[in-house]
Amino acid sequence: MKRYLVPLLAVLFCSSARADEESAPVIVLHVNPVVGKNQCTAIDPLCNEVVTHGEVVDDSPDASYTVYMMANILQGDAIREVELGIWYIGEFDDANLTEGINVLSWTGCSDSETPSAEWPEKNSTNSMSFSSDVCQNRPASPAELTILGNFYVTAYSSSLMQTIPVPQNGTYTVTGCEEEPIPMSWPQAAGWIAFGNRSEGQGVNPCYFTPVKASTWGALKKSLR
Numbered sequence: 001m002k003r004y005l006v007p008l009l010a011v012l013f014c015s016s017a018r019a020d021e022e023s024a025p026v027i028v029l030h031v032n033p034v035v036g037k038n039q040c041t042a043i044d045p046l047c048n049e050v051v052t053h054g055e056v057v058d059d060s061p062d063a064s065y066t067v068y069m070m071a072n073i074l075q076g077d078a079i080r081e082v083e084l085g086i087w088y089i090g091e092f093d094d095a096n097l098t099e100g101i102n103v104l105s106w107t108g109c110s111d112s113e114t115p116s117a118e119w120p121e122k123n124s125t126n127s128m129s130f131s132s133d134v135c136q137n138r139p140a141s142p143a144e145l146t147i148l149g150n151f152y153v154t155a156y157s158s159s160l161m162q163t164i165p166v167p168q169n170g171t172y173t174v175t176g177c178e179e180e181p182i183p184m185s186w187p188q189a190a191g192w193i194a195f196g197n198r199s200e201g202q203g204v205n206p207c208y209f210t211p212v213k214a215s216t217w218g219a220l221k222k223s224l225r
Contacts (some may be wrong), residue, residue: 025174026206027084027163028145028191039150040109047072047143052203056155056196064154067161067193068167070145072207077176078134079146082110084128084172087119088161099206100159107203108149120151125166135177145206147196158196162187 016123028047031054045068057063069081089100106120110128118124127220128148139146165172173181193203
């Protein structure tokens with residue numbers, strides 16, 4: 001588990017600009033209030049609307065969230081497939097959570113997926129695919145994000161959450177309409193989120209490498225419908 005912490009911390013010292021070219025793909029995690037139904041269509045997110053921080057149970061009466069995992073190629077291309085892993089701080093003693101977040105469930109939003117048997121446990125993996133029909137209706141904006149799915153999360157104490165390369169083989173790719181997998185640069189392409197007060201900061205939006213607090217909902221109020 002700890003092998004992913006050092007690269008994650010390195011993200012904090014990147015410049016405020018994108019580390020890669022602006023056409024490089026990214027994976028974004030977004031902290032949203034709990035969405036009870038129609039999770040895959042309840043929000044219509046853009047890169048500048050991403051929230052990377054949430055409160056924990058001790059500091060908030062409601063510390064449960066729908067955490068969206070989304071992808072963007074930043075060149076107006078549609079997403080056909082993404083292959084990656086997930087990592088977070090969530091330690092259990094038998095059935096009792098002792099530290100971090102409890103990931104209670106996953107709702108996939110792609111047309112098909114091939115999760116590992118452990119998904120969505122930490123260090124588990126998933127491959128999510130969309131049909132070729134998406135290429136007939138490409139994103140209207142280069143900043144538009146494609147929703148891959150979402151986690152139902154309760155944050156009991158301070159924690160971090162981030163996508164990672166597949167631990168078994170290092171695969172961390174996104175495929176667009178050209179149907180050639182594009183290797184993503186990790187950790188630069190990997191957005192991460194923080195819950196509670198973390199010395200590492202309040203998360204990173206890889207579209208811009210800027211943290212956003214959950215108290216700044218602004219345009220995200222539309223996601224509450």
